[in-house]
Amino acid sequence: MTPRENVMAVFNRQQPEYYGDFMPALDFVLDPVFMRDRIPQDGREHRDSWGTLFRFDPGSPGAHPVVNNSNAVIRDITKWKEQLNVPTLSDLDWSGAAEQAKRIDRSEKFCAIFSTRGLFERSHHLMGMEEALTNYLEYPEEMADILRIVADYKNESIKLAAKYIKPDAIVYHDDWGYKKNLFLPPRIWREIIKPLHTEIVKTAHECGMMFVHHADCICEPIVLDMVEMGIDVWQGVIPQNDIVKIQQVTEGKLAMNGGIDGPAIDIENITEEEIRAEVRRAIDTYCPAGRFYPSIPISRCFRKWNHDIYLDELNSYGREWARRNPIS
Secondary structure, rough: OOOHHHHHHHHOOOOOOOOOHHHHHHEEEEHHHHHHOOOOOOOOOEEEEOEEEEEEEOOOOOEOOOOOOOOOOOOOHHHHHOOOOOOOOOOOOOOHHHHHOOOOOOOEEEEEEEEEEHHHHHHHHOOOHHHHHHHHOOOHHHHHHHHHHHHHHHHHHHHHHHHHOOOOOEEEOOOOOOOOOEEEEEEEEHHHHHHHHHHHHHHHOOOOEEEEEEEOOOOHHHHHHHHHHHEEEEEHHHHHOOHHHHHHHOOOOOOOEEEEEHHHOOOOOOOHHHHHHHHHHHHHHHHHHHEEEEEEEOOOOOOOOHHHHHHHHHHHHHHHHHHHHOOH
């Protein structure tokens, strides 16, 4: 099987050759929307196209917003219309991305795009986390109006990607929580974010894309909503979620990618057997329900020795488990 065929076998509850990470089956096109907001990994502060300051320190997992009262894009929620400038999408050059997409063997892998900084993330990038959380509670109408604009931007960028490169999949980033809970009360999330995110998922589907939602955090209280929104794969599932319970309550309607406790095995003074045991635990615990792609939620360890052992065990035990547990 090709990587694409194998992940679709898992997705469709057919017999795969192995159980493993969903992400290696994706070949990403670096489209101009994504590239315009890519932050150099130089430890310096850079503004993205929306005006948010970010810093990407060498060796860190990714770029982080550096937002305070003096540099925030939206400093007064009651004056957001005067302070928010939405970047244009009409002047982007898609020719390089189109050429890159042509070189992808779609029988081997999915042609995919990233869509980073989703609705919730964009909201706190524009005004800071504390202000955003407060404004969701005290100024819900204003926050909904801001996110309406962000959603329109997302929908238009997806349509442009479909026009120029015709991706098979979109990996959309929006962390709705942290390791212990959601950032917002479910009621607020459902009232403001869910309807707009549902539109974005629908747009991607109408454009022929599988919707892969990255959220390496707690999403357990809203997993039925994720099913209702039409999310195809939840990528980044951390084991602090009760994954077995989620598989039961969603009745297998939400394919998931993750489950291996990356921070627990990406440490010094850990044995090889402990790393391998964590990989086997996740496969043994979550794969029986089907439609599960075992992996570290961010797909890698940062320590090479740890990563090599993790990857070796995932590849070997993922194949062994598939052989020993055939789908009838």
